[in-house]
Amino acid sequence: MSQENSNPPANSGVPSQDVEGSRISIEDFSRIQMRVGQIVEAEKVAGSRKLMKLRVDIGDEVRQVVAGIAEAYDGATLLNRKVVVVVNLKPARLMGVESNGMIVAASVDGRPVLATFTEEVPNGSLLK
Numbered sequence: 001m002s003q004e005n006s007n008p009p010a011n012s013g014v015p016s017q018d019v020e021g022s023r024i025s026i027e028d029f030s031r032i033q034m035r036v037g038q039i040v041e042a043e044k045v046a047g048s049r050k051l052m053k054l055r056v057d058i059g060d061e062v063r064q065v066v067a068g069i070a071e072a073y074d075g076a077t078l079l080n081r082k083v084v085v086v087v088n089l090k091p092a093r094l095m096g097v098e099s100n101g102m103i104v105a106a107s108v109d110g111r112p113v114l115a116t117f118t119e120e121v122p123n124g125s126l127l128k
Helices: 026-030
Strands: 034-044 052-057 062-067 082-086 092-094 097-099 105-108 111-114
Antiparallel strands (some): 034 082, 052 062
């Protein structure tokens, strides 16, 4: 990769970062399993202003995932939305609620913006 392609353009709005020390191998990346999921239920986690409890259909099962998106998204607007889900993370408990995956989102001025699709993609499809 040439040097000119390794950094974002100056006017992209993305902060320039030295990524050389944090690069991973293709083998490391291949260990991350991401699938297309469809949100079938969404509700705020009681006692939290940021956390949303989601039930996400990832093709062969429906997973519960907790995501820090409640300040940016209303539960009703999330229903049926297709998202990217990291499915091979170890389960974690957030505010007492178990999460079995991670929803992929960008951070724009501190606000989460969900990674999604403009074309129809079946639930469970693998990303690579």
